[in-house]
Each structure stands twice: as C-alpha cells, then as structure tokens.
Amino acid sequence: MAHDATRTIKTAYLARVEGEGGMLVRVKDNAVEEVKLNIFEPPRFFEAFLRGRYFTEAPDITARICGICPIAYQSAATQAMESIVDVEVGGQLRALRRLLYCGEWVESHSLHVYMLHAPDFLGYPSAIEIAKDHPEIVEQALRIKKIGNEIMQVVGGREVHPINVKVGGFYKTPPKAELEALVPDLEWALRASLDTVRWAATLDFPDFEQDYEFVSMVEDGQYPIDRGERIVSSKGLNIPISEFYDHVAEEHVAHANALQGHLKERGAYLVGPLARYALWYDLLSDNSRGVAEEIGLPKVVRNPFKSIIVRSIELVESFTEALRIIAEYEQPAEPALECPPRAGTGHGVSEAPRGMIYHRYSTDDAGLITDAKIVPPTAQNQPQIEDDLKEFVGKFLDLPHEELTLRCEQAIRNYDPCISCATHFLTLEIERT
Amino acid sequence: MADLPKLSVWKFSSCDGCQLSLLHCEDELLPLLGRIQIAYFLEATRAEVAGPYDVTLVEGSVTTPEEVERIKEVREQSKLLVTIGACATAGGIQALKNFADVKEYTNIVYAHPEYIETLETSTPISDHVEVDLELQGCPINKKQLVDTLLAVLSGRRPNVPTDSVCAECKRRETPCVQVLGTPCLGPVTQAGCGAICPSFARGCYGCFGPKETPNTVSLAKRWSEMGVSEDALLRAYRTYNGYQPAFREESARHGS
Numbered sequence: 031m032a033h034d035a036t037r038t039i040k041t042a043y044l045a046r047v048e049g050e051g052g053m054l055v056r057v058k059d060n061a062v063e064e065v066k067l068n069i070f071e072p073p074r075f076f077e078a079f080l081r082g083r084y085f086t087e088a089p090d091i092t093a094r095i096c097g098i099c100p101i102a103y104q105s106a107a108t109q110a111m112e113s114i115v116d117v118e119v120g121g122q123l124r125a126l127r128r129l130l131y132c133g134e135w136v137e138s139h140s141l142h143v144y145m146l147h148a149p150d151f152l153g154y155p156s157a158i159e160i161a162k163d164h165p166e167i168v169e170q171a172l173r174i175k176k177i178g179n180e181i182m183q184v185v186g187g188r189e190v191h192p193i194n195v196k197v198g199g200f201y202k203t204p205p206k207a208e209l210e211a212l213v214p215d216l217e218w219a220l221r222a223s224l225d226t227v228r229w230a231a232t233l234d235f236p237d238f239e240q241d242y243e244f245v246s247m248v249e250d251g252q253y254p255i256d257r258g259e260r261i262v263s264s265k266g267l268n269i270p271i272s273e274f275y276d277h278v279a280e281e282h283v284a285h286a287n288a289l290q291g292h293l294k295e296r297g298a299y300l301v302g303p304l305a306r307y308a309l310w311y312d313l314l315s316d317n318s319r320g321v322a323e324e325i326g327l328p329k330v331v332r333n334p335f336k337s338i339i340v341r342s343i344e345l346v347e348s349f350t351e352a353l354r355i356i357a358e359y360e361q362p363a364e365p366a367l368e369c370p371p372r373a374g375t376g377h378g379v380s381e382a383p384r385g386m387i388y389h390r391y392s393t394d395d396a397g398l399i400t401d402a403k404i405v406p407p408t409a410q411n412q413p414q415i416e417d418d419l420k421e422f423v424g425k426f427l428d429l430p431h432e433e434l435t436l437r438c439e440q441a442i443r444n445y446d447p448c449i450s451c452a453t454h455f456l457t458l459e460i461e462r463t
Numbered sequence: 464m465a466d467l468p469k470l471s472v473w474k475f476s477s478c479d480g481c482q483l484s485l486l487h488c489e490d491e492l493l494p495l496l497g498r499i500q501i502a503y504f505l506e507a508t509r510a511e512v513a514g515p516y517d518v519t520l521v522e523g524s525v526t527t528p529e530e531v532e533r534i535k536e537v538r539e540q541s542k543l544l545v546t547i548g549a550c551a552t553a554g555g556i557q558a559l560k561n562f563a564d565v566k567e568y569t570n571i572v573y574a575h576p577e578y579i580e581t582l583e584t585s586t587p588i589s590d591h592v593e594v595d596l597e598l599q600g601c602p603i604n605k606k607q608l609v610d611t612l613l614a615v616l617s618g619r620r621p622n623v624p625t626d627s628v629c630a631e632c633k634r635r636e637t638p639c640v641q642v643l644g645t646p647c648l649g650p651v652t653q654a655g656c657g658a659i660c661p662s663f664a665r666g667c668y669g670c671f672g673p674k675e676t677p678n679t680v681s682l683a684k685r686w687s688e689m690g691v692s693e694d695a696l697l698r699a700y701r702t703y704n705g706y707q708p709a710f711r712e713e714s715a716r717h718g719s
Binding site: 043044045046047048049050070071072073074075077078079081083084087090091094095096097098100137141145149155156157158159161165168169172173175176179187188189190191193194196200201202365439 | 474475476477478479480481482483484486487489490492493496501505506507508509510526527529530555556557559560563565567568569571572573581585601602656659660662663664665668670695698702703
C-alpha cells in the first residue's frame with residue numbers, strides 16, 4: 031500500500047474504555063512523528079475537595095472516582111488512614127478485604143476480557159453482536175461477572191460504590207454461612223475461568239513485544255491484590271511505598287493534558303496484570319500456574335495484546351483465592367478496630383484490576399485531611415501506552431488504514447485504561463476536531 | 464432489529480458507575496436486547512446508530528463548556544431523556560466545587576492551571592435541558608434502571624419510590640440504627656437503594672439524595688442531641704448530593 035507523505039490515524043472517541051479519551055498518531059515519511067492518547071474527560075478535583083473532610087470519609091469519597099474499581103480506592107485509602115492512626119488490620123478482617131477485592135477483580139476482568147477486549151479479537155463492534163452469533167460466550171461471561179458482583183454484594187453491600195468498607199475494618203462482617211452459600215457458584219466459576227484462559231489462548235495475536243519495566247507492589251508472600259508494603263520493578267526498583275514520590279515524577283504536559291507518571295531514573299513503566307504476572311508468577315496458585323503451563327504461556331509475557339490471557343489467569347486466581355479465603359474464614363468477634371483521629375501522613379497502595387494505585391494523605395489533630403494525592407494506574411501507564419502505539423504503528427505501517435486504526439484502539443484497550451480514574455487530574459482536550 | 468426502539472447512553476462528568484449498572488444487569492441484559500436496540504453506548508460498543516433516540520440515558524453532570532453544548536444536542540435527538548445518578552440529577556460529588564474557589568482547586572491539583580478548561584460549577588442536567596425522568600442515587604439501583612426501561616417499552620409509569628429509606632428498613636425489618644445510637648440520614652433520604660447501609664449496621668449517608676419534602680431541620684436537631692458537631696452535620700449534607708436544594712440549604716445552616 032502506498033503512503034502519503036503525512037498520514038494521520040485518529041479515533042476521536044475511544045469506545046469500550048472507562049471514560050472519555052481519543053487517540054491521534056501522526057506519521058510522516060513512514061516514520062511515526064507524534065502519538066497522543068488524548069484525555070478529555072473533565073476534571074473533578076477530588077484531591078482538592080478532600081481537604082477539610084474527616085479522615086474516615088476518604089474511602090467512600092474516593093470510591094466515587096471510579097465506578098468500576100471502587101475497592102481499589104477504598105483499600106488504598108483505608109491503608110493510608112490506618113497507618114496514620116497506627117492501626118494494623120490483620121487476620122480475618124484482612125482476609126475479608128482480600129475476598130472483597132477478588133470480587134472486584136472478577137467483575138472488572140470479566141467485563142474487560144469478554145465485553146471490552148474480546149470484540150477486537152473476534153472482529154465485532156461489541157459483545158452485543160457477539161451474543162447474536164455466539165450467545166454461549168456472552169452468557170458465560172455474564173454468569174462469571176455476576177459471581178464477582180455477588181461477592182461484592184455479600185461482603186461490600188453492593189457492586190458499585192460498596193458501603194461496608196471502613197477505616198479499621200468493616201461496618202459488619204458476614205457470618206460464615208453467607209460466604210459458604212457462594213461456594214457452588216465459585217466452584218463453577220473457577221472451572222469456567224480455566225476455560226476462559228484456554229479460549230483466550232486460541233485468539234490471534236500480532237507479533238509484537240516490548241521491553242517493559244514491570245512495576246507492582248509486594249504483599250507479604252501473596253500474589254499482590256489488597257495492600258502493599260513495598261514497590262518493586264523488573265529493572266531493580268525496590269522501595270517502601272512511602273518513597274513513591276522519590277522515584278516517580280508526574281508531569282503535566284500540554285499535548286496530552288495529563289499528569290503522566292515516569293520513573294525518574296528510566297522513564298515509562300507498566301503496571302497491571304502483565305506486571306503482576308511477570309513479577310509474581312511463583313506466588314500464583316497451582317490452578318493458575320497449571321493452566322499457564324497447559325497453554326504454554328511463558329512466565330513473562332511481553333506482548334501487550336496477550337494481556338487478555340493474563341487477565342483470564344487472574345480470574346482463575348481470584349476464584350481460587352476466594353474459595354481459599356472462604357474455607358479458612360471465621361467470623362471475627364468485632365467488625366472493626368477503634369481508630370481515633372491523629373495527625374500524620376500515611377501512604378496506601380493496592381492493585382486495582384488495571385494496575386497499582388497509590389494514595390497519600392496528611393491529617394491534622396482533629397482528623398481532618400490537609401492534603402491528598404492519588405495516582406491511579408492509567409496515569410502511570412499512559413506514557414507506556416503512547417510508546418506501544420508508536421512502536422506498533424512503526425512496525426505495522428503497511429496494514430490498511432481501517433485495520434491499523436482498529437489495531438491501535440486495541441493496543442490502547444490492552445491496558446484496560448480507566449480514563450475516569452486518571453482524570454481527577456487530567457484536563458479537557460481542547461484540540462478536538 | 465431496525466424496528467426496535469433505540470436506546471442511547473451518554474456520559475458527562477462522572478465515574479461511569481451508573482452506566483456500568485446497565486452492564487451489571489447480568490440476568491436482564493440479553494433479554495432486554497431482544498426488545499431494545501443499543502444505538503449509542505460508547506462504553507460498550509464502537510457501533511453507532513444515528514438518532515433520533517426513543518430513550519436516552521444521561522450519566523454525569525455539566526462541568527465544561529463543551530458539555531453545555533453537547534447536552535443540548537443530546538436533548539434534541541431524544542424523545543425521552545432519563546438522567547441516571549447523583550451527578551446527572553444533582554451535580555454529584557464534584558459539585559463540592561460549587562462551594563469553593565475553582566481557581567484554588569485547579570492550583571491544588573494541576574501543575575499548569577492554564578491548561579485547564581472547566582466551568583465554575585458542576586450542575587445537574589435539568590439546569591440545562593428539560594428532563595423527562597430522574598433516577599437518583601450514587602450509584603443508581605440497577606433494578607430501578609431495568610424497571611424504568613421496561614416501563615418505557617410497555618408504556619407504563621416507572622416505579623420510582625418517593626418515600627424514605629426508613630420505609631425500606633421497615634419493609635425489610637432492619638432494626639432502626641438511629642434508635643440504637645448511630646446517626647442516620649435515612650429519614651430524609653429517598654428510598655431506592657433497598658436500605659443497604661442500615662442492614663450493615665451503618666447509618667444511611669444519603670447517596671440517593673433528598674426525598675420529597677424532607678424534614679432536614681428536625682433530623683439535624685436530633686443529630687445535635689446525639690452529639691454530632693456542626694462541622695460533621697455540614698459534611699453529612701454536603702457530599703454526594705450536596706448541591707440538591709434541600710441538602711444544600713440544610714448544610715448552609717451548619718456553616719459556610
């Protein structure tokens with residue numbers, strides 16, 4: 031195919047992502063000249079209006095940043111606040127938090143794997159059209175997703191903006207019988223998610239790999255989900271979470287209208303399923319490692335299009351963990367620990383379905399928030415997404431325009447980007463045409 | 464297919480949670496798709512069918528100049544416009560900026576405030592165009608959403624409750640948490656969630672916004688007697704539905 035000297039690949043409004051974004055790639059003389067992931071989701075100023083709020087309000091307020099990963103916010107916020115008031119939530123309360131988070135991983139990952147990402151691989155505009163030709167795929171997806179939502183309802187009260195998470199624990203803990211009632215569904219879902227991995231492995235993937243710096247948190251000997259003590263990378267980063275800002279620089283750039291996260295020493299990095307899998311493969315359950323071996327998936331996956339397989343493996347991991355936690359569960363005597371207000375600064379990290387999220391708060395003696403910082407996963411991944419686009423377009427310039435545009439959109443969806451999340455500090459795209 | 468009524472779903476300033484509620488209707492979604500055509504729903508599909516639309520769901524509040532214009536276009540294309548959630552019906556949590564200096568907010572969050580284009584206020588959709596039906600809640604209740612769509616399809620009135628969360632506690636036989644000593648906004652908050660918080664031994668925090676004619680003054684007096692500070696009262700009324708007139712006025716009685 032002949033190329034014009036200048037060629038523009040553009041999608042004004044990206045579909046099947048959370049929030050509002052667009053994409054622009056400009057090619058000149060067969061070289062990629064400019065790549066933009068445009069974010070025009072309006073700013074909502076959470077970090078500003080958190081100031082003056084009482085510290086126990088942070089989990090519920092920050093949940094409203096994102097309707098698809100509220101638990102990620104609630105977990106990071108409670109961790110930060112509990113560290114300020116010097117309370118350690120452990121034992122069954124901690125396990126229950128992890129169970130709730132498994133529900134969010136299931137709900138978010140099943141939505142992304144089947145309804146947002148799969149249409150790219152199967153050549154449909156959406157899961158709605160997939161349902162017409164292959165109802166069994168979408169029915170299975172909805173059933174898996176529903177079981178994630180059931181965990182959210184039983185432990186959290188509801189699936190969007192759960193109400194039961196509290197600084198110090200929960201408002202109410204479920205009796206064991208309520209959790210055990212979920213077991214038959216979870217056992218079915220575990221089998222179904224193993225099939226999901228096998229199905230995802232049969233999809234067609236472009237030949238494309240990147241030398242990523244994978245970043246994730248460390249969670250005391252477990253596959254990282256709920257709360258981290260340290261942050262590590264595949265290229266040697268190993269820091270306590272309190273040093274996040276010593277190593278990550280945020281840049282507010284005009285063209286992308288975003289505060290983008292860079293590692294000060296090396297630049298772009300990747301958070302999310304590919305990073306967790308590469309860094310913590312050995313901590314996965316036998317179920318997850320077994321199915322990875324069965325389909326021949328290596329311990330490190332550098333093809334971002336294969337994130338759909340890794341996300342499916344994390345579905346297996348979520349159901350395996352949920353079943354383990356329920357089997358070992360004993361209802362705690364008290365639903366929460368006392369948390370009187372204290373002045374201080376605290377940090378929290380958790381692994382949102384789409385990658386690590388970082389919170390930092392300062393409070394005064396009365397427990398009022400004086401400063402808040404929130405760094406969601408998509409803001410961290412944004413430079414890496416742009417780099418993927420640049421490399422991908424450079425390599426596949428010969429694809430027909432429509433197909434290349436679709437593949438570029440897919441390259442963005444590889445990250446399950448949550449623009450609503452990123453945007454509490456992103457600004458309006460003015461250059462829209 | 465072409466004869467099915469057309470549904471469009473639009474997002475303004477929001478968290479995506481309310482439109483996500485539609486995808487959370489795991490049991491109802493596929494049967495619903497046999498009766499309605501999804502003509503525009505960016506979160507779910509690349510495909511777009513041109514308007515006009517028989518039913519339009521709008522999530523989010525108006526916070527930018529672009530949104531002021533876009534909501535007018537959406538209204539023109541929509542026979543029936545239903546706003547979903549606290550952002551669309553009351554300005555949402557981001558309406559907290561209506562009580563503050565937006566320039567200062569921008570300086571707190573952004574390194575280069577000059578890149579930011581935002582209005583001074585976050586306002587409900589009904590401040591800008593005529594709205595046919597409002598579903599309150601942060602987030603909305605997905606059962607209410609399904610019932611509303613089914614009602615529209617069959618030409619009946621949707622079942623949107625107008626009583627308080629207290630009525631829902633009575634119906635599900637949840638002991639009154641306020642009687643047990645926990646301040647609760649249930650008496651002034653519109654029903655619809657199913658009284659989830661009290662069933663988890665927590666006071667209602669008003670995410671569904673005020674019910675019709677709420678007696679906020681009386682409830683605030685009771686809270687004061689229970690030892691709740693003026694600052695805490697202000698915050699209780701000024702969070703997820705703080706710009707809704709009944710809650711806005713009550714919060715103003717407890718500070719500025």
